[in-house]
Amino acid sequence: MVANQVWNERVPGTLRWRSDRTTKQEAEPSAQVVAFADLYEEHARSILRYCQLRIADPAEAEDAAALIFTRAFSAWPPANPEATRAWLFTIAHNVVANHYRSQAVRGYQQPLDDALELHDPAATPLEQTIERERTRELRTAIEQLSTDQRDVVELRLAGLTGPEIAASLGKSHAAVKMLQLRAVQRLRTIMTPHPSLQETDR
Template sequence: MNADSDLEDIQYAARAGAGDTHAYAWLVGRHQAAVHRYLVRLTGAPDAARDLTQDTFLRAFQAIGTWRPEAKFRTWLFRIAHNLALDYLRRARQWRRFVPLDDGLEVPDPAPGPAARLEATRDAQRLEAALAALPPAHREILLLREIEQMSYEDIARMLDLNLGTVRSRIARGRAALLAILRR
């Protein structure tokens, strides 16, 4: 996301807050896939993630009047999704099976042949397994940073952590991921 995207979000959110349902539908269309992808990977439950995505946008619609442009709309939305996911996971009493990164993982072009395709598939499987082996807090923070490409500041606001904690968790998560991959 860039400054122009943030400005568009501000404009559409203001219109949605004034009762423009078409503006809110535009915001849903813009952010729904990312919120769903985040929730699927965080919960490991695609069906629950679909419901949580709907709940996220319903809650956001109900609370759009409380959103302030000082906070990025996307960060605010992901915070709602995060809280709903934590509630779901607490009810489930465990972190669920990890869902592969199939739509966010860039695999090298398999055109060189079957050997390259096999190697790329094995690399992707190793990465998925390594991410699944991470503690949930490290997995979540790496998903937000590396897959959703959120800034450190946005992650800090979303997770209600100080910036130093976010930086250290990302560093520890990356180190743990590398250690798992080296095994």
């Protein structure tokens, strides 16, 4: 998996530790490093998916994912262990925002069915065609949202809950709910929204 390659090759100090060590010189990883490794295993896929959604170029998306975990590792552990995922996606949001500031570009060219894994391999060819069309429609609709609405939708598609999105964006839960409501209303004028975009208090 690409994410594992990013982890193993690009994130300093976090290579896998083999259980068959034979020399006493090889120190065991600290508890904090092991905890961070667990964080990576749990969230690497969603972080990479988020980067692929926000950044059109696949290689740049992988680089962004690597940078996110590098910065997270440098700042580990978070102040609030109960909000680790929101903390991680705050870093992710900032890394992607910096990417756009430095590149002065914003794009959604990476297919959302790849980024979000909406494609069902068990679906018939007709069902796959319909799903691809729905994905293209979703991508086009997202491009028409405001920046704040787009941020909320993208984090929702990455799997975050309302409170986690609020923490990631530095907004109140009420503000996030309003942004999501307006985004869904806007999307409904264009298309039937993806199930992940339904209003929710989660």
